[in-house]
Amino acid sequence: MKKLNILLIGIVVAVILLASSIFIVDERQKVLVLRFGQIQSVKEEPGLAFKWPFINEVVRYDDRILSLDTTTIEVTPSDDRRLVVDAFARYRISDPRQFREAIGTGSLATAESRLEGIINPQIRAILGQDGVTSNTILSEDRSGLMQQITDASRQRAASLGIEVLDVRLKQTNLPEQNLEATFARMRAEREREAADEIARGEEAAQRVRAQADRTVVEITSDANREAEITRGEADAERNGIFAEAYGQDAAFFEFYRSLTAYERALQSGNSSMVITPESEFFDYLGRAEGR
Template sequence: MKRATYLLPIGIVVVAALLASIFIVDEREKALVLQFGQIKRVKEDPGLAFKIPLIQDVVYYDDRILALDTDTIEVTPSDDRRLVVDAFARYRIEDVVRFRQAVGVGGLPAAETRLSSILNAQIREVLGADQVTSDTILSEDRRGLMNRIRDQAQSEARALGLNVVDVRLKQTNLPDQNLNATFERMRAEREREAADEIARGNEAAQRVRAQADRTVVELVSQANKEAEIVRGEADAERNAIYAGAYAADRDFFEFYRSLSAYEESLKGSNSSMVIAPDSEFFEYFGGSMGTTPE
């Protein structure tokens, strides 16, 4: 009976010690076995493992790809247009021994603080480099810039036992205080382009108008020239007819010309003419108006 009384507590202690020496590593984790703060063993494969109870401790670390959102920062590209940049990174703990040595008991919070500082520094360095403008950052070329940030951050993150898988720029915006100035500049540029287009349109219209005026002048001049030619030919033909009529019958020709003169001078209903009755103008009236010519 006494023996059973002693064996029961001993059995309980043995079972408790056995349970305390067993630990399980999940497939999504890695584990470090520590003895008085010193790393004794690394457990990366999932399954059961053993440690010395009370002397050794087990620290677990996530083996999955983790996400980190960086703080919003301002960068100044080579064209001096400041941008507000917000990025995120994907990383994983690649070397748990180096990770433990780098961050100690701070774990992931301490590692993410240091990784965030590394990423912000590389973002400023890459986006602020020569030949990198705000247009480059906002264009499709930003993919190459993000890869450069990732590669340069990776070299520093290895000292923390981390592997930077990817870096992406979530947003790149202008600071609030610069938005109004930028909008005003864009509006001024559009107004200048509109003024240039209007000026070019007016210039083209002036050219068309000048060409049309020149064409009108040329057409009128040509028409006047042709009219003068026709008029001259008609006058020549008329004079030829007059000359022929004069040569055929001189008295009749003079009589006809006098009648034409009477007709032209006495046109209108209220015309008046004062002239001496014995004037040669009335030579062919005869009767009471003058003496009949012989």
């Protein structure tokens, strides 16, 4: 019976030792095997792995691509227009041994704080270099600037055992205290452009009106000149007819002129005339009565 108990105890101890010496490496992780805080080995292949029980320690790090939202910072481009920049980064732990040596027993939050301390200065340095204006940052050229930030951050983060895959600018805005001044400047500029357009329109309208007035004067003058010419030609033709008629029969022409005068003078609605019967105006009427 005593031997059986010893055997059972030995089996239990063996099971405990075996369980303590076996661990699983997940495909989404990288594992460090430590002995008294010193790195003994790195396990990156998924599957079963072994360690010395109660002596070795297993530390696991995420092998997936991780994201970091940086805190909002202010940058000053070369045109001295301050901008508020909000960025995010994608990274992964590329070297768990170096990561452990750089971060120590700190958590992933500690590593991200160190990584943010690398990325934000690079954002300030790249966006504040000569030739980079706020318009450049807000234009399509920002993709090139983000690539520069990524490259510089990747180079410096390598000492942490971290590979920076990408750094992107999420938002790029003006500080609140500058917004109103910027809007006022934009309004003033638009109002100036509108005033220039109105002035140019008025100038063009004045030219059109002046041209139209000159055209009216020219057309009216031409019409009056043509009318005077036509009227003169008509008067000349009429006088010619009268002269020809007078030359053919002077008495008849005088008679015709008198009848025309009677017709015009004796129309209905004309004012009354006071003329003596012996007036030359009634000469032909008197002759008719005498006959």
